[in-house]
Amino acid sequence: MSNLIQEFNDYRTRMNEVILSKDNLVIKRLWNLDTNTYAEGALSTKTKEMMGLVASMVLRCDDCIKYHLGKCHELGVNTAEMYEIFAVANIVGGTIVIPHTRRAAEYWEELQAQKTA
Incomplete structure (x- = not known):
């Protein structure tokens, strides 16, 4: 697993544990609602x-973008x-989304490279 992906996943896991430990x-209810929202329906x-x-891209949340990229990758979304x-995110969000698209493309490339490694 690339450092970019590993660092994100490790940080997210560690901080989620800290937050939930409180x-x-x-x-807890908010996070449960979030989990259930993405369930099959x-x-x-x-x-x-x-x-x-x-x-997430339109709202320009890089952590959320990485999270959803990872989930999309796990669920078999292909590069096309x-x-x-x-493209949809850029049309909806406008040119302000372009820097987030660059970082998303970089993260996607790392996820794809993981498949072939």
Whole structure:
């Protein structure tokens, strides 16, 4: 696993453990709601993750973008699909999204390289 991916996953896991260890009921409920939102339903989990990625890009949240890129990768999104997702995010969000698209493309390339390694 590349350092870029490993560092993100390690940091996210470590900080989630810290936050959840404080046993705040509101945070736990919010995070549970988030988890359940992406569960299989009328829309597939894959579709929901792609929607989450577009929203994260438009909102310009790099951590969220990396998270959804990882989930999309796990769910079998291919590179052609990913660049259509990027296109939708750029049309909806405007040119301010371009720097996030660059970082998303870099992270996607790392995820793809993982498959072939």
